[in-house]
Amino acid sequence: MAAPDDIRLLMLGAPGSGKGTQGTRLAERYDARHVSTGDLLRAQVEQGTELGQLAQPYMDRGDLVPDELILGMVLDDVLGPDSEPSFVLDGFPRTVAQAKAAYEQAVRTGRTVHAVVCLEISHDELIARLDKRGAESGRADDTADTVRHRIEEYEQKTLPLLDYYEGRDLLVRVDAVGDVDEVTQRIVAALSERLR
Numbered sequence: 001m002a003a004p005d006d007i008r009l010l011m012l013g014a015p016g017s018g019k020g021t022q023g024t025r026l027a028e029r030y031d032a033r034h035v036s037t038g039d040l041l042r043a044q045v046e047q048g049t050e051l052g053q054l055a056q057p058y059m060d061r062g063d064l065v066p067d068e069l070i071l072g073m074v075l076d077d078v079l080g081p082d083s084e085p086s087f088v089l090d091g092f093p094r095t096v097a098q099a100k101a102a103y104e105q106a107v108r109t110g111r112t113v114h115a116v117v118c119l120e121i122s123h124d125e126l127i128a129r130l131d132k133r134g135a136e137s138g139r140a141d142d143t144a145d146t147v148r149h150r151i152e153e154y155e156q157k158t159l160p161l162l163d164y165y166e167g168r169d170l171l172v173r174v175d176a177v178g179d180v181d182e183v184t185q186r187i188v189a190a191l192s193e194r195l196r
């Protein structure tokens with residue numbers, strides 16, 4: 001059974017909004033496991049596993065990886081009955097179907113989340129950040145065209161999740177523009193209001 005001070009958070013935000021950076025910091029702060037589905041997938045690709053081989057073409061194009069592959073990777077590992085009771089999950093869910101499947105599993109295993117942090121940033125600011133990161137990151141999917149397509153995927157398939165979580169009264173919107181420390185402070189302040 002989950003202890004009362006367990007904390008389970010989801011991080012939503014467009015590519016380049018800072019989910020990964022902030023997710024890592026929040027996990028440290030709350031002593032929780034940090035899970036990035038993008039990192040898990042890149043590790044699978046690197047190891048040449050079957051999942052990695054299936055996922056890679058989607059990732060290279062900037063498409064979302066199909067729900068069933070993602071769910072196979074996440075449901076048990078992150079939300080299973082023996083999983084870490086505290087986590088910060090970034091990059092999942094990205095579709096309403098993923099969110100619904102995750103919720104059903106979480107109810108069964110006592111892993112429903114306490115809040116969903118959404119990092120908000122304007123479209124123009126995003127493009128500027130991602131062009132900069134593309135020049136520096138060395139990630140295969142950080143070329144300008146792919147990045148633009150990832151943003152389109154986010155806007156079409158992931159943005160509807162904001163309504164989904166708002167409807168469940170879980171959404172915490174945070175302005176993602178500013179320096180990294182400042183944004184962390186904002187998230188922590190918003191969460192401490194929320195989780196009291």
Ligand code: ADP
Nearest residue numbers: 015016037038058059063064065070091092094
């Ligand atoms: P970003 O947020 O910058 O797109 P990520 O590292 O979170 O970076 O994701 C990289 C890629 O991994 C995505 O473009 C997508 O192809 C795939 N991916 C990660 N998480 C998911 C998910 N939950 N559903 C579908 N595809 C995913």
